[in-house]
Amino acid sequence: MTVLAVIPARGGSKGVSGKNLAPVGGVPLVARAIRAAQSSGLVDAVAVSTDDHRIAAVAASEGAVVIRRPAELSGDQASSESALLHAWEAFEDSSGEAVEVLVMLQCTSPFITPGEVADCVEAVLTGADSAFTAAPTHGFVWRRDAEGDAVGVNHDKAHRPRRQDREPEFLETGAVYAMTASGFWTHRHRFFGRTVLIETDPARVLEIDEPGDLDRARLLAPLLDGPGEVPGRGDIDAVVLDFDGTQTDDSAQVGSDGNEQVRVHRGDGLGIAALRRAGIPVLILSTEVNPVVGARARKLSVPVIHGVDDKGAALRDWCSTEQIDPARVLYAGNDVNDLGCFEVVGWPVAVASAHPVVRDAARLVTTVPGGHGAVREIASWILGKELA
CATH class of the missing domain: 3.40.50.1000 (HAD superfamily/HAD-like)
Incomplete structure (x- = not known):
């Protein structure tokens, strides 16, 4: 059973210029995602879908397959699903291998672990149709009503239970998704059939959408990455x-x-x-x-x-x-x-x-x-x- 991990990595970004090549912990974001997939033990091939020659060069140096993304799939309005479908078809055409499990990693989540990738794949291999990483939260969520007043979304503001008495809810991290290839072909989206969430550490959840996010990731990297592969x-x-x-x-x-x-x-x-x-x-x-x-x-x-x-x-x-x-x-x-x-x-x-x-x-x-x-x-x- 061939497991293909696809990393969508456009060259353009409105929030952070050159975001997917930005280094965190001394490693470009796209390379961090590639390494997490390669180290999971359950991914057979890693493909990077990109329209940028610099990203392509980094991906190739890390041992990933480079999928050249066409211009019509590279704009701000292009969906991740469209890039995933294109990369899957391109990989099968070039390799001759039939993909049975698709994994999508977002390199804007810098602290993906190989274990999270493996757990998502394992869930699909053992019966789930789709799986994704999510972080537990006991937070009280609010919204504003038509008059601008605060309204509780997941709680009654007049009768709020103690934290220890509440079941946790889960926040989608946006980091890792896995799915059967046949189901994705049919439904054309990430969530279908029996969907399983893979619980991840809330401390590692960070999506880089603006410069401040990148600054925080760089400060956290020495703590979350640990010493890395230290020399002997x-x-x-x-x-x-x-x-x-x-x-x-x-x-x-x-x-x-x-x-x-x-x-x-x-x-x-x-x-x-x-x-x-x-x-x-x-x-x-x-x-x-x-x-x-x-x-x-x-x-x-x-x-x-x-x-x-x-x-x-x-x-x-x-x-x-x-x-x-x-x-x-x-x-x-x-x-x-x-x-x-x-x-x-x-x-x-x-x-x-x-x-x-x-x-x-x-x-x-x-x-x-x-x-x-x-x-x-x-x-x-x-x-x-x-x-x-």
Whole structure:
């Protein structure tokens, strides 16, 4: 039984420009949806329906089938069902496979889990005609009547039971839908026959329709995504660290003589020492010219390159000199001058206090801010129990 997941992803968006390519947790929204489907264990193929060459390129790089959506199905008035039907037919024509279960994922729901996809598919495989994700709610819903007065929709305002005495209602999340292909062909909509709801965590429910939604998603990503696939000892040949804002809290005390003092975290020093004991080279790379950078490097017994304008070029030269594959280098930073280094290495990491643009570009984000043990956290990813 072939299970096809379709992700509708138009290039145009009135609310958020380039929405489907917007990164959350360092990953474009369309790629997040593709990965959730691929990791579910029950989806045989993932197709992205798009009219945009940039989205198509990302989809192809993630291993999805690209379905070129025609102009008549790409406008604001085109329905998701029309895109789903077109993608299904195009997939069958090109692959020769008969699809029996259709899944639709909306990449504007950034926190879809593989388990939610699997549960929706499983419901259809075991007898449901259609299934969708929904979040439980005990909220009291109101509307305005013709006079503009508040009227209770799901409750009598004069006799409201306690929360614990009410059965939950469910809010459709808009994230995942699954259905039999034959039923969809007949009914041409998502809900038909025996419909099952798949309960999801309300904390993960967020649809990106406007810029504020995207901002909230990016703030939530480190909490809801977790640390992600953290690198182990076998993944890393070197660790390169920014200084200000990464090993410090990005503040400084300036004396009357003009000398600066910064605050560092002892745990970071322990983490760096553990990396060195494990035979992993550590480099401090900074644009800062203040002697405090060199003093900290001497304290930690690690080499330092500082006072450079182009950190990306300096890092590339260092990797070449040391004969280290940049793809096996972890670089940790916090500000926009670190983005050049992010483009060089295979493991770009932002500390939790990093600039939003930097967090978005990172492969991983620490759970603690710079200057508060972020470097030790990174060392614990790589070394695990060896750090102790």
